[in-house]
Amino acid sequence: MSISFHFYLPRHNRKTIVGLLIPAFFVLALCHQSYAEGIDFDRDIAPLLKEHCWDCHSGKDPDSKLNLDRRVGALRGGDYGQPAIVPGKPEKSFMIDVINHRDPELKMPPDEKKLPQKTIALLTRWVKEGADWPGQMKDVVEKKSGHWSFQPVTRPEVPFISGKKNLNPIDAFLLRKLHDKKLGYSKPADARSQIRRVSFVLTGLAPTPEATEAFIKSYANEPDVAYEKLVKRLLDSPHFGERWAQHWLDVIRWAETNGSESNMYRKNAWIYRDYVIRSFNEDKSYDQFLFEQIAGDTVGAGEAIGYLVAGPHVPVATVGQEPSARRQARADRMDEILQTVGASAMGMTIGCARCHNHKFDPISIRDYYAMSAVFQDIEFGSRFPELAEDHPRRVRGQELYRLIDKHRKILSETGPWEENWTGYRELHFPSVTTQSVRISFQSAYARIDELEIFGPLERDENLALASMGTKVDSPEEMKVPRSGLHKINDGEYGTEAWAGKSSKGSKEKPWVQFTFKKLHKINRIKISTNRLENMQTDYLTGMNRFSFGPYKVEVLDDDGQWNQVASIGQIKKLDHKHKSRIATLKKLNELVEQLSEEGPRPSFVAQLIRPVKSHVFYRGSPETPRDEVFAAGLAELNGKLPLKPDASGKERRVAFAKWLTSPDHPLTARVEANRLWHHIFGKGIVTTTSDFGAAGALPSHPELLDWLAAEFKTPSINQSERKQQSWSMKYLIRLMVTSQAFRQSSFPRIECLAEDADSVLLWRFPTRRMAAEVIRDSILQSSGSLDASIGGRSFRIHNVKKRYAQWFVTDNYGPHTWRRMIYQERMRRVDDQMFTAFDFPDCGQIRPKRPISTTPLQALNLMNSEFVIDQSKRIADLANQDSNGDQSAAVKRCFELLLARKPNEGELKSSLNLAQVHSLDIVCRAIINSNEFAFLP
């Protein structure tokens, strides 16, 4: 017999579903049935349940969604995600836990005394003996939801709109709905508005006056051809990636600082930002884009997994010493990862299932922890990203290494030398074969987090490592408390270090001796005090100091004699003797600097660690681990992954990424197609762009959304000769911006406002205030100041700070800031004193879409900031230059530069008057502040 079972869903979606699954424990229960003699359910158990449980836990809308009037309800459990009964296993049965008051905060029945021991014993025995429930023993839990976004994407037929040929399918879907309401599109926007609108949306930059003029001309002849050419040019522009990367970074709240107490800078985290820009510009297929961000380390795009550590985190150093606080902090970091993946790639609020089953969506607490098992090898930190052979950074790195080697060769002709790699020093000397190496310091104190020894044969093999069998010695009397000697060759960088100190009154200085297991040829050492800091952070005062003085390196020869192979003193003498060495070394150190900017260097794009076992944390607390779980996607969406329980972290992430990007996944394509729509039309078809669950909004045009999702995965329209690639974001964007819907006027029509004031049906293009970046970058472009170079280290507007101090703005308007705002260092929760007021996110929480608010602070910043005053002057200067002293021409030029149009008579008159009485600067200042400048036409 089967039974109908209600999973919690909004009422209109509730469906009666017939169960199919037979869980293992159920089979177990059957085996135990014969032992249930003595307990009669109807006589012994049902009255107890009725008396103590069913008041709340029965019927249609039970408390905590726990149904105890059906056996399947008890098997499934409620919001806490624990089965209320596990037949045969009272110790795993949540109902038995709560009637025993195991959790002082969750005692059942509530507000009553504990049940009599006899009753508890009876219920426990009943569970132990298989939870016999006559007539319901074959009922099983069925979980499938009827929610729209979990259903497979099917391609709806494009509606036929009479009288329209070659209609963009997007318009067909939109018009049908408009026609249903007796509405229609507005007339096309004028050419100037079209070029401005599409330029802002695609590249985040205003078109230049010249480009605008040219477009208006060609549009007059062949509007569609001109427009499509324009769209192609904009999509091919490298500024396209800069604009669209920003949208993606918003969702995952990517920033270059940790947040939390010291809000430290994340060194080289920007290489992930550049990866995103590059991916958009190259039109990387979206499935590949997602795959790389989850498992890019397996395919030579190691920087892409910077995605996983985009959110804020609390570093261990500021969590405190309590072990429980440290466990909690790790769980919080895992939660940030799951929020990122859930919000950006799945459109699901996964984090809601951290403490109990999701209240609205079929995501169980077990799903949450199974998903956390996928990412158990990820930690917030730095590593050398894995880069493919043809990766631009790797190619550049090889070029630079070749140059470095050239300089090294020159230096080697005159003797040893020491290179400055900022975080560590690297000493080179002629190759020598030995089994023992001694480093002796000339200072009374030396602190070393790691000392590495290399040879010419295996260039990257650190021979000093304890794991290579190398032994270390140092004089016992010089030992500094809490600084074990083993820390010098344990392979761990950071504050855990060895330190040696001369004994009081003794002239003997600290030294360390390394003895290899066998003879090795060696030619260089790397030495540092805290190399980790240099790998992970930057812009702190007092970084990269070396707590050791000059030193010498000696090796033991066959005769038991120590021979010096290099010393800092000797190098100084050599430099004095061969003057050219200094210049060569300087050049070499510059190349090293360059390498850290342009080549593959340690970058805050996640650290990989060994995965530990994953458990369901009861009530979300790491202090109460329950059942072990294994890496999986959402059970509701067939998330079981083909993995062995002991799969490596990489294998887990690869399997998960494949599940996520499978063409059958109902969410992936829908969520991204909708997100692209949101950024183009200002509002998603699903307005809750990162929540496609039951708490989110329903699609305004469900068929259009599904058609877009289907078209995204399998393009059907041949726009050119070549076959259109799958998952192309540029393709989908082109479809959207070439629609009539996008190209129509934004002016209001009174009869349509009455029907659809919010323009949800798109009877006009809805205007909106532009984002902080667009306003800023367009100002810079108008003044001709914009440095259009793509990528690289972020420009700085903040101080170099002390460890526990705050960042503050030092200069947010000077020439070094004249790059696009996506390159402004993105500090969590720091006010940039300019554009934060324009809803620029604080990067604390995911931001699938920005609110668009209006505050007087925006007005003050845009009227009075040094940035605007300075830029106004530059625009005026440019206009004056272009107009040879003709003031009227100069005023017109200001309007062109900022608004790509000429002033009308009234505007010209007022502006000219203003320019004559005061200056042209303030005309520009006024235009920059105007609504026309700030709103999408």
Add this chain to the structure above:
Amino acid sequence: MNNAENLSLLGRRMLDRRGFLQNTGLSISGIALASMLASDDSLADEPKTVSSKIPIRPQIDPKNPYSPRKSHFEMPAKQVLVIYCPGAVSHVDTFDYKPTLTKLHGQKPPIIPAVTFEGPPGNIAKPFWDFKPRGETGKMVSDLLPNLANQVDDFCFFHALTTDTSAHPQGENFMNTGFTMEGFPSFGAWTTYALGTEDQELPAFVAINDPRGLARSGKNNFGNGFLPAAFQGTDFNAKNPPHNLNRPRELSAQADRSTVDLLKLLNAQHLTKYPGDADLAGRIASYELAGKMQKSIPNVMDLTGETKSTIKAYGVEGGSKLRSEYAKNCILSRRLLEKGVRVVQLFNGSDPSGGNGITNWDSHANIAKTHAMQAEIMDQPTAALIADLKQRGLLDHTLVVWATEFGRMPFLQGNGTGRDHNPGAFTCFLTGAGVKQGFSYGESDEFGFKALVNPTTVYDFNATLLHLMGLDHERLTFYHNGLERRLTNVHGHVIEDVLA
């Protein structure tokens, strides 16, 4: 800020019932309201709050997000002053009298955790200052805060507060935003989002930061999180106006006015193409408000009209330089409240970049010195501020909150000279409108180590603050990323016992 779901996910059901739709015309506010109703079809039809209470969504006029709005229910408090002391004030050395500590001074604590925030604990330490009975209620308060001690008859103490973290930034986040994590809206942002403000020439929410800088959570403490930027605290103090408030030096007043005139012309012409557009009109209005703020903020910052006796009472003179600056911030607080500013958040301490324990209340070492330094700055001006508010009748409609992120341990840290963090018990107090006076709620254990009687979570505390402002913490929500978010997450109970 016209996101459909933000304006209408649930409120529209109520609106429907009230038949608003029929009455909606096409005036500017009509469009705004119509847009609130437009997406009926596109939203799920079940309430999506965990508590299943229906949210009360503030009806925000896009033309002026700061226009005053009704509270959920009538309460005396219309404004709120939060005095925040970053770094964790030691409750056992100030307001939470524990004679047992004196009795067992120097002994090993009987209840001893293996490790606290910074490491292993040391021996029990008696209070570093003597306690005496104060006022008519005889409340025991230490000599560290003699001025505040005189006013205890007006205060309502919470002695059994507990928090979820023993790290400062997370603790500050928790107290001020209701979450230990980053990025949630602050109490002040929630309050102004709900209530707007009475005065239309000053910011609705002012954050007066310590002269030494921002506290450890920085902007989080007064940020808007995912609420619209309009509801963030405006950051200025008696010394420094908000950034970009004043017209640049190189511009004459006349040139500045002329800019505004040209701007008006440009905007008026543009608006003719978009008749009735509330967003455009709202942006125009924001420039008018900015213009008013350019006058009203310097006026409110100008303390020259304050009487000598006020200057003296607040301790502007005769103390440390830091006290003088903090005292001026206290006077500024009163002036802002007088003008009707909805939320004033006043900080007494910053991040610790100046050295451990010197820039805030964090006293891991040498608590005798560091707490004394902080108290010298905080005590007299704060006491004078509260007395001044009372004397001027402002306390009748102003809630005052004095808060810190956690307490300090009853034993020494290591066996040093300071106390480590104690998340298990700490003290904050309220006074003013709607609050029971001369009352203490909850008790910590005999050591001040853990909350014992009526343990009170930060959620409860914040729920109570909102309640005192006439707001139901379960119904003041904002849709963000799948949830109707609240200041109190899914927790919190209003502590009825402290209500007057």
